[in-house]
Amino acid sequence: MIELQKGPEPEVLSKNAATWTSVVLEKIAKGEDPTATEKSHYRHHEIKDALKSETFKKCAYCESIFLHTGFGHVEHITPKSSKPELSFKWENLTLACEVCNINKGKKEVIDPYETNPDDHFTFEGPVIIPKPGSDLAFMSETTLKLNRSELIEYRKNRKNDLYYLVEALRKSTSEEKREAIAKIISEKISKNAEYSAMMSHHARIYI
Ligand SMILES: [Zn+2]
Helix, strand or coil: CCCCCCCCCCHHHHHHHHHHHHHHHHHHHCCCCCCHHHHCHHHCHHHHHHHHHHCCCCCCCCCCCCCCCCCCEEEECCCCCCCHHHCCCHHHEEEECHHHHHHHCCCCCCCCCCCCHHHCEEEECCEEEECCCCHHHHHHHHHHCCCCHHHHHHHHHHHHHHHHHHHHHHHCCCHHHHHHHHHHHHHHHCCCCCCHHHHHHHHHHHC
16 A cells, blocks of 8 residues: 545536535435435546546555456545445545455545555565554554455565566676666556555665
8 A cells, every 4th residue: 555645636526526415415315315326426437537547547455456457446435325425525535446445345444645554554575564553554454455365476476576676686787787677676666566565665675
């Protein structure tokens, strides 16, 4: 998980959020169920595109790049079931992979826009470790299952790639080759890359 910054609110949301919210809240107040369309305006492509941009096209929680195999879920940081008034609130929306979205359910986890995850998590190999004393990190790791076996496997492979790149950088005597390897390393630890929190942690140890 990495710290994220909210981008500008998409126009479709700033123009319509108040109306969309009133329709949903009025129906709930009358004891009626809002229709599927009324509840899901947040899936608008402009909103999703803006969220892709600010999340580097990754899950806001596990940092997997999942858009090549799935559509991704527009995620309500505070669940819309408990706070329907936040259904179309820009600051309450992000992007999550299907697994994290389902695992989170109605529970509270670290909001990477409000809290820097670096202050709450560290790594041992590919395993995410909640820092001692951070109950929020512990709850987030267990709720989202940030150490599920598939993630450990993916992160282990990325970490091994990094290790061998650093080894190659050390051993190379060609300046040209060293520059090329350094460029690859910097791409692998950038925020655009999968699991960049873990990768930059290990880069600090290896280099
Ligand atoms: Zn995820």
